[in-house]
Amino acid sequence: MEENLRNEIVELIKENNRLDSIEIGDTKNGRIKVYLNFDNEAESTVKLVKAIKILKENRKDVYE
DSSP: OHHHHHHHHHHHHHHHHTOEEEEEEETTTEEEEEEEOTTSHHHHHHHHHHHHHHHHHHHHHHOO
16 A cells, blocks of 8 residues: 555656746736646646636735
């Protein structure tokens, strides 16, 4: 069991080391930072589209 846990932790550390980030928006309309892996284009695109949607739908709540 300990070996399995160790391997999972090592894999998580490796995955976190491969993360990139991008910040979308500006101070006037709100910003959101998205962590992704640019090497995985399909997954990155999905995350960016979701982040933009969330930002657009919620920015009014931030600035009221």
